[in-house]
Amino acid sequence: MSMSRTKERLVVIGGDAAGMSAASQARRLKDPDRLEIVAFERGHFSSYSACGIPYWVGGDVDSRDRLIARTPEEHRARAIDLRMRTEVTEIDVGRGRVRARDVDSGAESWTSYDKLVIATGARPIRPDLPGVDAPGVHGVQTLDDGQALLDSLAATPGRRAVVVGAGYIGVEMAEAMINRGYEVTVVNRGSQPMATLDPDMGRLVNRAMEGLGITMVNDAEVTKILTGDGAGRRVRAVGTDAAEYPADVVILGIGVRPETALAQAAGLPLGAHGGLLTDLAMRVRGHENIWSGGDCVEVLDLVSGRMRHIALGTHANKHGQVIGTNVGGGYATFPGVVGTAVSKVCDLEIARTGLREKDARRAGLQYETVVIESTSRAGYYPDAAPMTVEMLAERRTGRLLGVQIVGREGAAKRVDIAAVALTAQMTVEEMTALDLGYAPPFSPVWDPVLVAARKAAAAVAKAPR
Amino acid sequence: MSMSRTKERLVVIGGDAAGMSAASQARRLKDPDRLEIVAFERGHFSSYSACGIPYWVGGDVDSRDRLIARTPEEHRARAIDLRMRTEVTEIDVGRGRVRARDVDSGAESWTSYDKLVIATGARPIRPDLPGVDAPGVHGVQTLDDGQALLDSLAATPGRRAVVVGAGYIGVEMAEAMINRGYEVTVVNRGSQPMATLDPDMGRLVNRAMEGLGITMVNDAEVTKILTGDGAGRRVRAVGTDAAEYPADVVILGIGVRPETALAQAAGLPLGAHGGLLTDLAMRVRGHENIWSGGDCVEVLDLVSGRMRHIALGTHANKHGQVIGTNVGGGYATFPGVVGTAVSKVCDLEIARTGLREKDARRAGLQYETVVIESTSRAGYYPDAAPMTVEMLAERRTGRLLGVQIVGREGAAKRVDIAAVALTAQMTVEEMTALDLGYAPPFSPVWDPVLVAARKAAAAVAKAPR
Numbered sequence: 001m002s003m004s005r006t007k008e009r010l011v012v013i014g015g016d017a018a019g020m021s022a023a024s025q026a027r028r029l030k031d032p033d034r035l036e037i038v039a040f041e042r043g044h045f046s047s048y049s050a051c052g053i054p055y056w057v058g059g060d061v062d063s064r065d066r067l068i069a070r071t072p073e074e075h076r077a078r079a080i081d082l083r084m085r086t087e088v089t090e091i092d093v094g095r096g097r098v099r100a101r102d103v104d105s106g107a108e109s110w111t112s113y114d115k116l117v118i119a120t121g122a123r124p125i126r127p128d129l130p131g132v133d134a135p136g137v138h139g140v141q142t143l144d145d146g147q148a149l150l151d152s153l154a155a156t157p158g159r160r161a162v163v164v165g166a167g168y169i170g171v172e173m174a175e176a177m178i179n180r181g182y183e184v185t186v187v188n189r190g191s192q193p194m195a196t197l198d199p200d201m202g203r204l205v206n207r208a209m210e211g212l213g214i215t216m217v218n219d220a221e222v223t224k225i226l227t228g229d230g231a232g233r234r235v236r237a238v239g240t241d242a243a244e245y246p247a248d249v250v251i252l253g254i255g256v257r258p259e260t261a262l263a264q265a266a267g268l269p270l271g272a273h274g275g276l277l278t279d280l281a282m283r284v285r286g287h288e289n290i291w292s293g294g295d296c297v298e299v300l301d302l303v304s305g306r307m308r309h310i311a312l313g314t315h316a317n318k319h320g321q322v323i324g325t326n327v328g329g330g331y332a333t334f335p336g337v338v339g340t341a342v343s344k345v346c347d348l349e350i351a352r353t354g355l356r357e358k359d360a361r362r363a364g365l366q367y368e369t370v371v372i373e374s375t376s377r378a379g380y381y382p383d384a385a386p387m388t389v390e391m392l393a394e395r396r397t398g399r400l401l402g403v404q405i406v407g408r409e410g411a412a413k414r415v416d417i418a419a420v421a422l423t424a425q426m427t428v429e430e431m432t433a434l435d436l437g438y439a440p441p442f443s444p445v446w447d448p449v450l451v452a453a454r455k456a457a458a459a460v461a462k463a464p465r
Numbered sequence: 466m467s468m469s470r471t472k473e474r475l476v477v478i479g480g481d482a483a484g485m486s487a488a489s490q491a492r493r494l495k496d497p498d499r500l501e502i503v504a505f506e507r508g509h510f511s512s513y514s515a516c517g518i519p520y521w522v523g524g525d526v527d528s529r530d531r532l533i534a535r536t537p538e539e540h541r542a543r544a545i546d547l548r549m550r551t552e553v554t555e556i557d558v559g560r561g562r563v564r565a566r567d568v569d570s571g572a573e574s575w576t577s578y579d580k581l582v583i584a585t586g587a588r589p590i591r592p593d594l595p596g597v598d599a600p601g602v603h604g605v606q607t608l609d610d611g612q613a614l615l616d617s618l619a620a621t622p623g624r625r626a627v628v629v630g631a632g633y634i635g636v637e638m639a640e641a642m643i644n645r646g647y648e649v650t651v652v653n654r655g656s657q658p659m660a661t662l663d664p665d666m667g668r669l670v671n672r673a674m675e676g677l678g679i680t681m682v683n684d685a686e687v688t689k690i691l692t693g694d695g696a697g698r699r700v701r702a703v704g705t706d707a708a709e710y711p712a713d714v715v716i717l718g719i720g721v722r723p724e725t726a727l728a729q730a731a732g733l734p735l736g737a738h739g740g741l742l743t744d745l746a747m748r749v750r751g752h753e754n755i756w757s758g759g760d761c762v763e764v765l766d767l768v769s770g771r772m773r774h775i776a777l778g779t780h781a782n783k784h785g786q787v788i789g790t791n792v793g794g795g796y797a798t799f800p801g802v803v804g805t806a807v808s809k810v811c812d813l814e815i816a817r818t819g820l821r822e823k824d825a826r827r828a829g830l831q832y833e834t835v836v837i838e839s840t841s842r843a844g845y846y847p848d849a850a851p852m853t854v855e856m857l858a859e860r861r862t863g864r865l866l867g868v869q870i871v872g873r874e875g876a877a878k879r880v881d882i883a884a885v886a887l888t889a890q891m892t893v894e895e896m897t898a899l900d901l902g903y904a905p906p907f908s909p910v911w912d913p914v915l916v917a918a919r920k921a922a923a924a925v926a927k928a929p930r
Contacts (some may be wrong), residue, residue, distance in 0.1 A: 017910070052845060052905045055925060066845035135818075168904075314903035337899050342902035351902055380517060380531035413875065414907070415495045415881045416901045423899060424889030427574075434647045434802050437807035437816055438779035439633075440517045443878070445482070445778045454786075 008035050010327055011098055011113035013088045013262070015041025016048065017313050018294025019119030021320020022327065023080050029328025032079040032213060034274035038111055039080055040100050042087035051313045053146040053257065054169070058176030064143060091116070091266035093287070115289045115327050117274065118263055119320070122168075122311045124255035128243055131225030136235035137250045140173060149251070158248025159183055162238045164222050165192035168343050170253030171205070174214050175345045177251070185215040185245050187222055196341060197404050198356045200371065201390055201455050204406040209346040217245065223252060256311045258296045271298040273309035280333040281308040282323045292325060293319025293334075300336035303354045303401060303422055304363040309336060321465035337423040339402075342412040351415035354402030354422050366395040368459035374448035376410035387411050391418075391428065391452040398427035398460040402454070410442070417449045428456040473500050475792055476563055478580035478727070480506025481513065482778050483759025484584030485535065486785020487792060488545045494793025496568050497544040501717050503576055507552035510608040515823055516778045518611040519634070523641030529608060543808040552724050556564045556581070556731035558752070568612060580792050581675040583728055583741065584785070587721035587760035587776045592629075596690030601700035602715045605638060616714070623713025628701045631658035632830045633808050635718030636670070638678050640810045642716070648711050650680040652687055652703055660868050663808060663821045665836065666855055669871045673813040682710065690715060720845050721776045723761045723884060728749045739775035746789040747788045755865055756792060756797075758784025765801035768819045768866060768887055769828040803887040804867075807877040816880035819867030831860040833924035839913035841875035843905035852876050856883075856893065856917040861891035868917070875907070882914045 010026055013021045023037050035099055047070040055061045075082045083100070089108070090099040097112040124139035136156065138149040154271035161177040163170050166188035177184045186193065186209070192202030193209060193216065206216055217240075226237040226244065237244045260268075262426045269277045269285045277285045282297070284290040294316035298307040318334055325332035342351040357424035360367045369392050377384040387407030394401055403418035421431055431453035438445060446454075475491055477484045488502050512535040518528045540547045546636070548565070554565040554573065562577040589604035591597055603614040626642040628635050631653035642649045647870065651674070657667030658674060658681065671681055682705075691702040691709065702709045723740035725733075734742045734750045740763035742750045749755040759781035763772040783799055788817040790797035804848065805818040825832045834857050852872030859866055868883035870876045886896055896918035903910060911919075 035693055049905065049910065050845060050847070051903070052843060055846060060847050185493065310904065314901070314908075314912075317900065317910050333898075337902045340900045340902050342904045342907050344904070344906055349492075349907075353902075354899070378514060379515060380514070380526050381520060382525050406907050410878065412904075413878065413902055414881075416879075416899075416912075417885055419900050420882055420885035420889065420891075420901065423895075424885065424891065425886075426889065430888075433798075433802045434881075435805045435818070435884050436779070437805050437818075437878055437884065438516070438777065439807045439809070439877075440514065440520055441809055442807050442814075443779075443784050445516075447513065447779075447881075 007033065008114040009112065010035055010037045010115045010460040011111055012037065012039035012117040012118065012119060013098065014119035014121055014294070015039055015082055015084070016119065016121060016294070017316035018320040018323070019117060020047045020075060021317050021322035022117045022119065022218040022291070022293065023075070024078065025321050025324020026328040027078055027080060029325065029330055035328070037080045037433035039051070039075070039082045040086045040088050041082065041084050042103055043142055043144045044084065046070060046075060046082060046455050048143050048144070049313060050141065053143065054172035054176045057140065057146055057149060057173070058179040059124050060179070064147065067143065069442070088262060091262055093266050093268070093290070095143050105349060116291070117118040117323055117327065117375070118284070118290065118292040118296060119294045120259040120262060120296045123259045124252055124256050125254045126252060126445045127222065127254065129225055130224065131227050131235065134225060134227040134235045136248065137252065138227060139252045140169060152249060156234070156248050160246050160248045161185070161251065162245050162247035163253055164238060165252065165254035165289055166190065167195060167253060167255055168341065169255070170208065170279055171345050172343060173251045173253050174209065178212055178214060178346070179180070185217060185267050185401060187217045187220050187240065187245060191219050194350060196352055196356070197350070198390060201388065201404045204388060205348065205350055209345055214235050236294065256295065258309055260296050263296070266275045271307050273298055273307070275309045280335060281326050282319050282334055283326070291323040293323050302336040302338050302457065304359060306363065308337070308339070310339065312341065338419050340415060342415060344412065347408055349407055349409070351405040351412040352403070353415050353419045354400065356402060357392065360392060360401055367401055368395060368456060368463050370452060370455040370459050372448065372452045372455055374451050375444055376407060377442060378444050381440045383409070385409055386464065387448050389452040391456045393456040395460060395462050395463050396465055398429050398457060400428050400431060403449070414449055428453045428460060432457055472498065473579040474577065475500055475502045475580045475582065475923065476576055476864070477502065477504035477582040477584060478563065479505055479584035479586055479759070480511040480547055480549070481584065481586060481759070481783040482517070482781035482832065484582060485512045485540060485787035485789070486782050487582045487756070487758065487781055488540070490786050490789020491793040492543055492545060494790065494795055497787065500793070502545045504540070504547045505551045505553050506547065506549050507568055508607055511535060511540060511547060511549070513608050513610070513777060515606065517703045518608065519637035519641045520603050520889060522605065522611055522614060522638070523644040525644070529612065553727060556727055558731050558733070558755070580793065581756070583749070583755065583757040584759045585761045587725040588724045589717055589721050590719040590866070592687065592719065593716060594687065594690055596692050596700065598724050599690060599692040600697050601713065602690060604717045604718065605634060606721060617714060618645070621713050625711050626650070626716065627652060627702060627710050627712035628718055630714045630718035630720065631655065631804065632660060632718060632720055634720070636674065636810050637808060638716045638718050639674065641786055643677055643679060647797065650682060650684050652705065652710060654684045654686050656684050658877065659815060661817055661821070662815070663855060666871050669853060670810065670813065670815055674810055677811055680834060689720045700852045721760065722808060722817065723774055725761050728757070728761070736772050738763055738772065740774045745800060746791050747784055747799055752875050756788040757789050764799070767801040767803050769824060771828065773802070773804070775804065777806065803884050805880060805884040807880060809877065812873055813878035814872055814874070816870040816877040817868070818880050818884045819865065821867060822857065825857055830866065832866055833860060833921060834855045834929050835917060835920040837913065837917045837920055838917050840909055841872060843909050846905045848874070850874055852913050854913050854917040856921045857926050858893040858921040860925060862930055863894050864902050865891055865893050865896060868914070879914055893925060894920045897922055
């Protein structure tokens with residue numbers, strides 16, 4: 001390890017989770033005499049929890065500032081030169097510099113780097129539809145987006161919200177708008193919400209959402225967004241080929257794509273999902289002094305062996321930690337993901353990890369699927385709530401491939417058992433012997449995950465080889 | 466595999482979790498033409514949840530019968546000849562028979578077996594103290610014990626309860642008596658409750674119990690139980706050398722020992738903790754046709770490599786399942802435990818798995834211990850509750866050795882993450898990359914277990930090698 005004493009400059013593009021975690025960790029390892037850190041953020045906020053936006057909009061979190069983990073001033077106090085409202089418009093890899101533009105003044109300048117971190121995040125998918133840019137149509141990807149939505153709600157008397165899309169953002173925003181007292185319609189291209197679940201589990205979510213008074217419109221492709229005739233030409237409805245759904249506000253929750261236009265223009269390697277490709281140290285492939293992490297990269301799925309794009313704050317923070325350690329002269333890697341995600345709609349908890357049936361098929365795997373019903377606590381204990389667990393195991397090997405859980409209190413975080421088992425490449429037979437916490441207030445004597453593992457092990461044993 | 470067509474007889478001693486799980490599983494695999502099953506239970510109840518007794522006594526569970534998973538009649542309907550109130554008084558290994566006595570009539574008879582399952586459970590430790598057999602002094606090991614306690618409470622106007630011992634049973638019974646409106650004093654030999662935790666974590670439990678209005682008397686050895694002068698000579702106080710604690714009822718929660726007097730008399734192998742020793746198929750060592758499981762056996766601790774005695778319904782059920790499979794002609798093993806246990810005192814959740822510091826020292830391991838404070842949910846999310854996590858990791862290897870968690874909602878079952886990681890022999894560094902479920906209602910962006918793993922990994926890296 002060379003111990004250069006010359007001062008280097010680290011440039012970070014993006015002031016949220018991955019970028020600022022990387023900057024902070026690098027700063028912990030190298031002081032300002034040895035490493036200058038300049039970070040650019042085009043928005044108004046740094047280091048905030050984008051995942052918290054639905055709860056802020058819905059009123060569970062009372063103020064925007066509570067979502068901010070560290071303000072620009074706090075970063076600057078740690079000798080990180082964070083330049084807000086400053087958008088990087090070009091990466092010049094050959095000369096090791098970036099061009100940045102002050103969003104307000106339009107002034108541009110070049111900043112050279114010795115080391116570069118690209119943490120440009122993701123952008124919400126905005127379908128190319130007539131009317132999609134009308135006032136009252138909102139994404140909820142950034143804190144700026146969330147503020148714009150709240151301002152829009154405050155300015156509009158109507159109480160009808162249409163959410164387009166029924167993935168995590170869609171269902172969380174549906175809950176948020178129900179909590180705000182809106183009539184909510186979810187228009188969803190798939191045949192049930194939560195395409196990250198297998199269809200039978202998604203149907204449980206659909207039923208629960210309808211039970212909350214949300215109008216679910218599945219198998220429906222939005223083809224147009226209709227606007228009013230007034231001066232503002234504000235949104236008035238969402239249209240499919242079959243119907244129109246009146247809307248005072250429209251929230252786009254269709255999903256996100258890696259924000260990699262800059263990286264692509266600079267000739268950096270992108271994967272099939274449009275995300276930057278890195279090695280396990282989060283170094284951009286083929287570029288010794290460029291790292292990338294967070295919502296703009298693709299990650300290795302340890303179960304299928306394929307690359308995926310997953311926009312999730314917990315990964316972004318881990319990436320930032322790994323990048324900062326490596327930039328700061330240490331060594332760390334991010335081995336990959338198993339695809340864990342948890343969510344809720346009011347008191348319905350939703351969790352998944354590993355492969356769905358369609359992922360397993362796509363990866364060429366043969367598998368057995370079992371579904372069991374159990375309860376969150378001993379059946380005789382107060383508030384024992386039903387829980388449905390689906391488990392996939394590979395034929396022959398019996399290796400755990402995936403778990404999905406839908407239930408009430410205590411359902412979501414149980415998926416962590418499977419997340420660790422997937423990481424350890426356990427078989428479902430091995431899982432039947434897991435020494436999981438048992439006491440009547442916390443679990444039946446056979447934890448629901450153990451019940452599923454027993455049934456999956458039996459299915460594997462009986463399956464044709 | 467030989468497929469004998471002659472009819473065999475399986476005798477089961479003990480009609481609770483391990484014994485009846487074994488009987489039921491054996492019955493699933495072999496029909497009555499091939500396997501006769503006779504089971505003996507000395508009490509009034511079969512297949513009940515002993516772990517549920519504190520919640521029944523405390524009023525959370527409204528009826529005794531709700532704790533019964535399967536009645537004697539239900540077992541008999543499945544062709545299991547379950548003989549209640551019938552105590553086995555001798556095992557004659559040489560001639561393959563057991564002697565049983567009808568508890569009510571005193572009549573005795575011999576029953577021969579081809580295969581034997583010993584599931585005699587555990588008995589509560591009753592210290593050899595003056596007065597310990599007085600009316601008003603109760604154990605809570607069996608459903609019969611629980612009924613006797615409730616009858617005793619109904620017959621006594623006083624509202625002062627003294628709980629002797631502060632392990633799982635002690636703290637759960639302290640909660641139960643608080644819930645019944647009693648003034649509760651816990652007299653505990655150790656310097657804090659929950660000796661299954663390291664002292665710093667036990668002190669958190671102590672503080673919480675005091676906060677609930679429970680009088681905690683630690684470092685106190687009970688030397689006598691004082692009785693009244695009335696006709697019944699009912700208990701009136703618990704005495705130590707230093708003080709007396711007035712009591713209208715006394716609950717012994719000192720712990721349990723394997724109930725192996727019968728096995729010992731028959732010359733079967735016992736371990737250092739007094740439990741039967743079996744192989745991993747739960748077959749009693751050296752005895753081809755005798756199996757044992759549940760609270761009367763010792764189990765392998767997969768972390769320390771030592772044998773332990775752990776009385777816990779979830780292990781008993783697994784043992785029964787394994788025994789029944791083997792008795793029924795299949796193949797199954799119980800690989801061992803990692804020592805997971807969860808409990809609660811009102812809304813304080815308590816969890817542990819793996820080794821405490823003193824276990825690690827005893828096993829000759831060098832280790833690093835870290836303690837972190839975090840929250841159950843994102844800090845900005847409503848009802849985010851504090852959580853303390855202690856983590857032990859082995860020096861040099863970085864292997865996870867143990868985790869203890871004390872907190873509010875969401876604390877206890879988080880220990881399952883560590884239970885699986887221990888089983889998989891993960892290092893704390895590997896754990897830092899675990900893909901655990903994250904969403905603001907369920908976890909901070911770094912789950913508390915990940916925060917502890919990061920700190921533990923750093924401690925291992927810095928420790929002398």
